Amino acid sequence: MEKMSSQRLHQEYVRLTHSSGLQMYLCPMEGFSTAYAMLGTPYGSINTCFKTDKDSGFLRVPGGIAHFLEHKLFENEDCDAFARYAKTGASANAYTSFDRTCYLYECSENFSESLEILLDFVTHPYFTEATVNKEQGIIGQEIRMYDDSPDWRVQFNLLGALYHVNPVRLDIAGTVESISEITADLLYRCYNTFYNLHNMALTVAGNFTVGEVLAVADRVLGESGKVTIENFRENEPDSVKERYVEQKLAVATPMFNIGFKGRARSRKENVLNSILDEMLVEVIAGDASPLYRRLYDQSLINQTFYGESMAGEDYLCTMYCGESKDPKRVYEEICAEAARIAEEGIDPEMFEVAKATIYGRYVSAFNTVEGVAGLLITGAFSDIPMYDLVDAAANATLPLLQERLREDFDAARSALSVILPAGKKAEEDE
């Protein structure tokens, strides 16, 4: 058991490896009434082709299967996990992203009983052809809902433009066609590959004790054999696939996502670099920047405008999102400003503003049990102690940012995705 502490935040958590192989990151937080637990595996929509040390060849699986598996895991032979949580009062959920699947609950009482449910149902899969067929209808509905969501579409259209082959370009939930190829056997293959305890992490934050967690884990979790996983990755070119994509949907004002494709390294480096890239988002077009002001004064952007950085296993990119009557103009201005700052150097005052902003953002995550459990799992899957994420922001330097600017904000490796109001035509063709 290793104790990690932060003088800055006057807080500590423990990290340990349970006898089952499961990594645990436990952060009791004084004064909170609720506890938030997450059991996750670094398995998401990008894990589309893989093998274990026991398999002879790689298996390519249909798009959306990780998300499908997440839905199906809630159900076992007798009842579903929600019905079990109903007895404890926990509020449970799960999500699948590009590179992880997490099962979580928040509770104010019966913490141990809820943890037992979490550890039990995630380690006891039950898939049959009949239940898979039924879920295809439900997830088909979910996919149709995403099809109507301009926020969702504008982002995936952008990722499809930035990346040639990296599966980060694919919809997390898959398509109605791809999920129709999912079978119970395929779900078991994915489960047996990615859901072994040595590959997973449990994070808990809030009102609980370490002893409670260990007592439940000892009771519920058996030792699991270690599985070595190899993911097949096609070589992603440095360049972007397309510079411009558009779609028409029922929106009032055109929406846009502007993306810069960063150079991906290890997952750990990508996550730490993304913190610095978040600062660059502020330097280039954050609301204290000269460019933001120019665009805002010309009504080219409005208050929906924001930027964010996204990092994972083998991808790193930065996006600016918003609504504009002229998205192409916004795109050109942002590219030109990034190039200008790369050439002339970052204004030292803007650096201080950006650094303080991002530091404040990371510290703010410690206000909630959900925020802490989330940072713990991000740290767990990228091999970064949680407090190092805050320190990375606190210790950023101007030369470091200057270097990242050249590397990750190159207009030649950028793209624009636009959602136009249905019924209107693009003002000009690319």
Add this chain to the structure above:
Amino acid sequence: MSQNGFGREKIADGVYFSHVYDQKFYSNRISINLVVPLAAETAAEYAIVPSILRLGCRTCPDQTVLNRRLGLLYGASLDGGAASFGEMHVLSVFIKGIDKRVALHGENMAALLGELLCDVVLDPLIEDSGFKAGYTEIEKNNLIDTIESEMNDKRVYAQNQCVSLLFGDSPRALRPYGTVESARRVTPQSAYTAYRRLIETARIEILFVGSGDYEPALSLFRERFAGLTRSPAPAVRQAPLFPEATLERTEQLEVAQGKLVLAFSSSPKDERELSALRLMSAIYGGTPFSKLFLNVREKLSLCYYCSARYDRGNQIMMVSSGVEHEKKGEAYDEILRQLDALREGNFTEEEMKETLLLTNTSFASVGDSLYALGNWYLTQLLIGSQAGVLSPAEEQARMAAVTREEVIAAARAVQLGAVYFLTGGEALGKD
């Protein structure tokens, strides 16, 4: 300083400062909320005020300078917005930032945030007896965008349309941003006049939530508000008027999935009936094991989502669902069938107990969030219940005391007032 408690004091005529201190947080959130009657003539000109104020003040006359100051205050967020609560229009400006304990240079953050918020709300930039023309123009365009963009989230759009259908000509049918036409008529002078009227007549609720010392902020607010000329004309709460027969409307837009929304009216005569209505709505459609979720979504696969919630401001229960266009009729029947089940008492003690357990978690999580705490106490103050300002734990206890018979009575008491269906092109005409 009170520990983990709520405190409130009057600091000027119709101006109140409330504080919730809790040292577990690393941040503080201060909001100034101006409460007036919601009306068609004033909705847009009031709604634009927080957005214009947010752009600058006399001590920070330039938007970029202001944003840099916020950035250096560790990315403190300063924002404004307009919301409705029943027939009330609530215009808010808030600031949130990390506390002194975690500031890299030990700045007295709570006092600095309070001072900046005061400057923004009470000392705006004025030219030619109006707000700055440039700022007004920008925010006017933004307001129009906001009104037009309300259709982007179809789930929320459909709910809003259903509320408007239900309340017809009454202020409750209005959206808090007004209409595009009224937004277009806003001028720097009319917006400034609206601002003056707000500062003079609105009921003003200031809320400080966090781990910082609120005393310096309180002294500052007391001093700044004491200098104002006030003649408050607060909104008077009135019971909603509901239509006698159920109203129905179908709207066509390019959507892949239909949205079906049902609004049920209610008239709780006291707090106890209100708690019963809230518990009944939760058993009906507020949990992942509710009647609607288990039957309409899980068992019959009619909807991707189907849920119910009680809207306290309007005294209505809203059922909201995403359905395939052609399954609308089936989903509608099943939604009503499940309500009939509750009316006939077809629910178990276990369902009731489990719903209460889950709501306990929701109540507890309010106390663990700065934002939720701020909203909670503002709502309590707006309701102005005879029971006074209740903490989440006190409300939880009231709900726990509701009996099975009271849940049945609550289900029988609600009446279907409006049915709104948003559908795609192909399906229209089939219903």
